[in-house]
Amino acid sequence: MTPSFQKVEPxxxxxxxxxxxxxxxxxxxxxxxxxxxxxxxxxxxxxxxxVSFVDQALVRFNGDVGQFWSFAADIKxxxxxxxxxxxxxxxxxxxxxxxRYFSELAAIHTAKRNRMNPEKARKFSLVRQAVRxxxxxxxxxxxxxxxxxxxxxxxxxxxxxxxxxxxxxxxxAEENHLVEHQENTWA
Numbered sequence: 001m002t003p004s005f006q007k008v009e010p011x012x013x014x015x016x017x018x019x020x021x022x023x024x025x026x027x028x029x030x031x032x033x034x035x036x037x038x039x040x041x042x043x044x045x046x047x048x049x050x051v052s053f054v055d056q057a058l059v060r061f062n063g064d065v066g067q068f069w070s071f072a073a074d075i076k077x078x079x080x081x082x083x084x085x086x087x088x089x090x091x092x093x094x095x096x097x098x099x100r101y102f103s104e105l106a107a108i109h110t111a112k113r114n115r116m117n118p119e120k121a122r123k124f125s126l127v128r129q130a131v132r133x134x135x136x137x138x139x140x141x142x143x144x145x146x147x148x149x150x151x152x153x154x155x156x157x158x159x160x161x162x163x164x165x166x167x168x169x170x171x172x173a174e175e176n177h178l179v180e181h182q183e184n185t186w187a
Contacts, residue, residue: 019045022084029087030080037080044081053081065089 022045023038031037047053054072066089073082116124 015046015049018049022081025088026080026084030083040078041080041084044076044079048081053079 019042022041026038026041027033044053054075066086069082069085069089072079073086076082
């Protein structure tokens with residue numbers, strides 16, 4: 001890679017991710033498989049990213065995002081980007097989910113565990129949720145759902161332990177004809 005390409009690469013990756021998100025939400029909320037609309041959406045996203053979507057001298061909304069996209073929809077009536085922005089901005093945040101996650105993290109992040117990695121904290125919350133689900137299934141008596149339990153290491157059967165005495169000795173195996181001896185023809 002040349003040094004000049006390395007300088008441009010993060011911007012290209014950001015634009016690529018923005019286009020990917022735009023396509024995903026457009027297909028999910030507006031049009032499933034309209035390839036012409038998606039192509040024009042990608043062009044609009046690129047123009048918006050390069051600050052050439054609308055004339056910045058005309059746009060003075062002091063942080064009112066909804067008003068900006070309403071203005072952009074009036075200027076560019078054929079554009080799909082203002083419609084997508086309006087749909088995304090109108091999605092309400094599910095506060096129950098947010099509250100559950102915050103209560104989970106409050107139970108995990110204590111004064112003793114304040115140096116915990118965020119990924120590890122997220123995994124702890126997933127384990128706690130799984131345990132709660134298993135307890136709920138047991139308490140409700142739902143037999144149709146398969147229970148998956150974490151097995152304690154002391155409960156596991158031991159396989160291949162070399163230190164343990166074998167259950168069957170070679171003499172017992174020969175007596176029970178479990179091991180057949182072969183003639184040594186190559187000697």
